[in-house]
Amino acid sequence: MDKDEARTSTAEALLGVLSLRSMSGYQIRLQIEESIGNFWRESYGQIYPTLKRLLGEGLVRMESAGGGRAESKVYSLTEAGRERLVEWIGTPSTRQVPRNEVLLKLFFGGLVAIEVVREQIGAFRRLHEGELRRLTEMEEDLTRRRGRDARLPFWLMTLRYGVAESRAMVAWADEVLVTCEELERTRSEAELAIAPVDPRCRVRMPKTC
Amino acid sequence: MDKDEARTSTAEALLGVLSLRSMSGYQIRLQIEESIGNFWRESYGQIYPTLKRLLGEGLVRMESAGGGRAESKVYSLTEAGRERLVEWIGTPSTRQVPRNEVLLKLFFGGLVAIEVVREQIGAFRRLHEGELRRLTEMEEDLTRRRGRDARLPFWLMTLRYGVAESRAMVAWADEVLVTCEELERTRSEAELAIAPVDPRCRVRMPKTC
DNA sequence: TAGCACATGTAATAAGTTACATGATTTT
DNA sequence: AAAATCATGTAACTTATTACATGTGCTA
Numbered sequence: 092m093d094k095d096e097a098r099t100s101t102a103e104a105l106l107g108v109l110s111l112r113s114m115s116g117y118q119i120r121l122q123i124e125e126s127i128g129n130f131w132r133e134s135y136g137q138i139y140p141t142l143k144r145l146l147g148e149g150l151v152r153m154e155s156a157g158g159g160r161a162e163s164k165v166y167s168l169t170e171a172g173r174e175r176l177v178e179w180i181g182t183p184s185t186r187q188v189p190r191n192e193v194l195l196k197l198f199f200g201g202l203v204a205i206e207v208v209r210e211q212i213g214a215f216r217r218l219h220e221g222e223l224r225r226l227t228e229m230e231e232d233l234t235r236r237r238g239r240d241a242r243l244p245f246w247l248m249t250l251r252y253g254v255a256e257s258r259a260m261v262a263w264a265d266e267v268l269v270t271c272e273e274l275e276r277t278r279s280e281a282e283l284a285i286a287p288v289d290p291r292c293r294v295r296m297p298k299t300c
Numbered sequence: 301m302d303k304d305e306a307r308t309s310t311a312e313a314l315l316g317v318l319s320l321r322s323m324s325g326y327q328i329r330l331q332i333e334e335s336i337g338n339f340w341r342e343s344y345g346q347i348y349p350t351l352k353r354l355l356g357e358g359l360v361r362m363e364s365a366g367g368g369r370a371e372s373k374v375y376s377l378t379e380a381g382r383e384r385l386v387e388w389i390g391t392p393s394t395r396q397v398p399r400n401e402v403l404l405k406l407f408f409g410g411l412v413a414i415e416v417v418r419e420q421i422g423a424f425r426r427l428h429e430g431e432l433r434r435l436t437e438m439e440e441d442l443t444r445r446r447g448r449d450a451r452l453p454f455w456l457m458t459l460r461y462g463v464a465e466s467r468a469m470v471a472w473a474d475e476v477l478v479t480c481e482e483l484e485r486t487r488s489e490a491e492l493a494i495a496p497v498d499p500r501c502r503v504r505m506p507k508t509c
Numbered sequence: 510t511a512g513c514a515c516a517t518g519t520a521a522t523a524a525g526t527t528a529c530a531t532g533a534t535t536t537t
Numbered sequence: 538a539a540a541a542t543c544a545t546g547t548a549a550c551t552t553a554t555t556a557c558a559t560g561t562g563c564t565a
Contacts (some may be wrong), residue, residue, distance in 0.1 A: 259468035
């Protein structure tokens with residue numbers, strides 16, 4: 092259990108979006124949402140303090156602007172900031188195990204009726220089907236609107252990631268649903284083996300059965 | 301931006317592993333690692349306080365045991381605990397966007413030399429290739445050792461998730477690597493278009509070129 | 510004039526990791 | 538005797554979200 096200077100990449104995410112264009116903290120949030128929002132989120136509670144820190148480190152520069160609706164502080168990337176960003180992109184990425192609630196429930200699925208599991212996985216499947224549609228639309232939309240931008244290929248590749256993932260998840264869910272059916276069949280067979288062959292007998296069984 | 305009682309499922313994860321067998325806090329950690337460790341982690345800093353809370357809520361029961369190497373507290377699931385667990389399994393799961401550092405770097409990949417991107421994605425590919433091998437081994441091992449357990453299908457399905465995911469990630473990485481090659485080709489063509497047609501001229505160019 | 514979009518910022522809260530303190534027993 | 542394993546627990550710290558306070562200027 093080492094510490095190893097883990098740190099998260101909030102600062103680098105901000106430097107990244109500022110490499111697209113100069114922005115206020117408010118705009119950074121919107122920009123994050125609509126560009127890297129599929130795999131990265133930042134809240135104001137992170138953005139404003141981080142911008143202050145980056146300013147202190149000389150990685151961004153700030154200029155007050157009153158032109159818009161409200162008084163705003165427009166941040167831009169400095170040369171040092173750009174260098175930091177470029178350096179970070181080349182740095183090995185660490186991946187930590189992300190928690191997965193659906194898998195946690197599935198793992199203990201033996202404790203509940205099989206329909207409960209099926210419903211859970213069904214919802215998961217629908218979610219990823221929706222994602223698939225949404226991402227495909229984004230792909231088309233982005234290509235239409237930013238066809239000339241030299242950075243488009245990189246943006247599309249991140250979208251393709253989501254597509255690949257959701258496709259795999261839909262396929263996996265289908266596999267699980269088949270297994271659920273098999274389990275149900277096995278269960279009712281086991282039930283039949285215990286229960287009397289004549290179905291009429293079941294009706295006459297007492298409640299404790 | 302609503303709160304909506306988000307809560308995480310640390311407590312339920314503990315109830316879940318306690319449904320496998322009664323355990324001490326220490327053993328819970330080991331058990332988590334080797335059963336749901338592919339998609340769920342807990343640290344002692346979470347486990348011990350949560351156990352205390354669950355005990356207070358009557359969801360687990362505790363018995364001191366001195367039989368082992370050291371004095372230990374063995375926790376078991378109560379009926380209420382089991383009910384809570386079962387109820388939770390049927391509850392709709394929420395998914396929040398998990399941060400993805402590799403995608404963040406790829407998104408801003410236009411800022412660096414293409415080899416840097418390729419190295420980053422190459423490492424990602426190797427990681428998932430390794431995962432694929434590891435998970436497949438786990439699958440075989442688990443089937444061999446727990447072939448009779450009625451819960452095995454559920455355990456295998458969570459493993460299949462990882463397999464499906466890593467397979468998709470390897471395929472995606474290959475797709476990205478191909479795109480990188482294309483980008484490189486396009487770049488050198490653009491370079492050629494600017495540079496004189498006769499390659500001998502390049503050698504005679506001054507450094508500033 | 511009410512409400513919305515733009516805008517900055519912080520305090521409270523939550524969740525979680527890491528590192529440490531402590532100690533018994535077993536293995537090498 | 539040293540090292541590893543089993544075991545409990547907490548304090549410090551980090552990270553992040555949420556909710557709120559505050560205010561401007563445009564639009565319906």
